[in-house]
Amino acid sequence: MDPFRNPFAPGAGSRPPELAGRDLILESAKIACVRAVKGRSARSLMLLGLRGTGKTVLLNEIGRIAEQEGLLVSKVESPEGESLARLIYPEMRKVMRSLSGVEAAKQIATRGLRGLRNFASIFKIEIAGVDVGVEPESGLADTGDLQYDLPDLFVLIGKASQAAGRGWILLIDEVQYLSDADLSALIVALHRISQDGLPVLLVGAGLPQIARLAGEAKSYAERLFQYPAVGALDPASAAQAVRNPIIEEGATIAPEALELIVERTKGYPFFLQEWGSVMWNDAGGPEITFADADHSYTETLALLDEGFFRVRIDRLTKAEIQFVKAMAGLGNGPYAMADVAQAMERTQKSLGPTRASIISKGMIYSTDHGYLDFSVPLFAEYMRRQG
Structure with missing residues (x-):
């Protein structure tokens, strides 16, 4: 479809066309x-x-x-x-x-x-x-x-x-x-x-x-x-954030395509905008089909890996990268610090400075005493894709 009419806004801090769920x-x-x-x-x-x-x-x-x-x-x-x-x-x-x-x-x-x-x-x-x-x-x-x-x-x-x-x-x-x-x-x-x-x-x-x-x-x-929590959108709001801008541009999206996007993005707004933008440019239109959504997923993931995720991992030292790799290798968070230390065959005390440095860079945060998680949604999946 016409890229000049693409309604999605995946830029950092860019207002989405549909500010749903807030x-x-x-x-x-x-x-x-x-x-x-x-x-x-x-x-x-x-x-x-x-x-x-x-x-x-x-x-x-x-x-x-x-x-x-x-x-x-x-x-x-x-x-x-x-x-x-x-x-x-x-x-x-x-x-x-x-x-x-x-x-x-x-x-x-x-x-x-x-x-x-x-x-x-x-x-x-x-x-x-x-x-x-x-x-x-x-x-x-x-x-x-x-x-x-x-x-x-x-x-x-x-x-x-x-x-x-x-x-x-x-x-x-x-x-x-x-x-x-x-x-x-x-x-x-x-x-x-x-x-x-x-x-x-x-x-x-x-x-x-x-x-x-x-x-x-x-x-x-x-x-x-x-202290309002700004988290992932609920499924209805996530669907609204994708569907309404498409309709306003005179196009439509198949229900099954919408379900796929909501499910795989887990409702995170930036991912919805990124995928919506790629899908719009790739689709023949005027209806965006399940095949259009599925086909554009690979390109969307590549863009996220090289941009949204990559710029964050590039800020870490080699020792810090090993730390977050160990976290991701344990599955999805939150992660017990004791489990991270065991996976790295280190003591918790020896990893203290590394942990503190990664927290100061805004990559991870303490969810509770002795527990950590990533500050970037789906980052663990990204790390596991890197091998």
């Missing part, structure tokens, strides 16, 4: 946004899920909803090794400058800009451009301890937003890469915001261990956030 999460986010702007108590969200489940897509969608509801929107992605201070400083400055242009919020926002000058100086952040007429204010966000300085700035943004009749939502992708200290500071700042009833929200997205890490950082974190 209505409850989006509704929760919308309610939080509306409540925040109205001055009502609102809980932030932390989206938890494996790679390829559409967390980034949801973050972007929540950002659009928030903007429609009158919130200022900031979005950042946490790379490995970057500090939270450097990551969100430009966004806080942008929001403060925007609010300083609103007469009702000008005084508070200007004070916030003074605090940001201190913040940038103490955390050695280079400032691009100069805030004319804004001088630092002694004692404001200048301790050098993020757990003290960040709440002060969040409160000023919250008060300025409130005065302007707005709100602020901070979207952070890949939260698992934040350091323990930075995650703790972020939680402290949100706790302060919650206590003061200010219109500031955080929506984070990361691997499943974030809920545990947040709880370890601050015991009250479980009450600050909603």
Whole structure:
């Protein structure tokens, strides 16, 4: 069929044509946004899920909803090794400058800009451009301890937003890469915001261990956030994600072809998009048959192996590859660390550094004490295909 009309979007973070099965999460986010702007108590969200489940897509969608509801929107992605201070400083400055242009919020926002000058100086952040007429204010966000300085700035943004009749939502992708200290500071700042009833929200997205890490950082974190799971789509939603875009382009898909895709992808959104895209280009149309779906599976698998899976294995050292091969050789997870050590004929203690390194790279995560699993869906099957 016409590749120019291919409706599927298998790119990283690309919005699929049919955002199926995520209505409850989006509704929760919308309610939080509306409540925040109205001055009502609102809980932030932390989206938890494996790679390829559409967390980034949801973050972007929540950002659009928030903007429609009158919130200022900031979005950042946490790379490995970057500090939270450097990551969100430009966004806080942008929001403060925007609010300083609103007469009702000008005084508070200007004070916030003074605090940001201190913040940038103490955390050695280079400032691009100069805030004319804004001088630092002694004692404001200048301790050098993020757990003290960040709440002060969040409160000023919250008060300025409130005065302007707005709100602020901070979207952070890949939260698992934040350091323990930075995650703790972020939680402290949100706790302060919650206590003061200010219109500031955080929506984070990361691997499943974030809920545990947040709880370890601050015991009250479980009450600050909603933790919706972003997993595989249920069969009906997975079928909808494939069928509806095809129908909207004037084509159809045979029920048995749809069943094959849903079954083999196990409902994971990225795999649905990849297979749908390949199948559309390969099919003669106007109906996509079972043979079309089955024939395109091999090509889809090759694309996933060389792209989605390969880029992740390429980040590992030889010792780390041996570790994940041992995991995959045990079948499907979760995997007991004791079983992995036995399969490698090593002690658990000796494998500790390797395990920690792979976790830090976001390839595996701890599902429970003494147990691990892959952060990438169907990765064990990929490893077994490599021999």
